[in-house]
Amino acid sequence: MAHDHHGDEMTEPPSEMALRVQALESLLVEKGLVDPKALDVIVDRYENRVGPRNGAHVVARAWTDPAYLERLRADATAAITELDYTGRQGEHMVVVENGPKLHHLVVCTLCSCYPWPVLGLPPAWYKSSPYRSRAVIDPRGVLAEFGTVLDEDVEVKVWDSTSEVRFLVLPERPEGTEGWTMEQLIPLVSRNSMIGVEKARPASGAAA
């Protein structure tokens, strides 16, 4: 199957990419082609306003609202848009649901396709070539390195993100959280649990 990626995503290491971006920004500003304040707004958007808390909100809603979970299963893009999380790299979302005997792991084998509107910008390890290759070859080994050791009878499915489809893992709701509110549940939903390298934090790990 073809793996299509946005042309603006690069396979160079982050350090080189950072340098290129910096050089490009300086040039554009110098030529008067962009307003540095406009760039600051974009960076702020992805660093602060958009971030894993958005995804955590989606997950906590799915855990507490069966009708929302159904909508998320039927059309994740629409269900996420309902919560006002939209934008670049979030146009075609698919939610994959973990269960007692099934664990999902998300990777982009060719570059760093990632659902920005719900998770923010990808962590460096997600873009690294060891993760991109080993997630497919040895997913259980990768999971173990993140401290996630699954029973032998748990099936692991690996999903390759592209510009066509971005995956969000719906982690299992931790035991002992019956009756918890969204506000209590959201802190249990780590970024890594929505990529699938970890599980949601246990109830005992909740911040006081």
Ligand code: FE
């Ligand atoms: Fe990609």
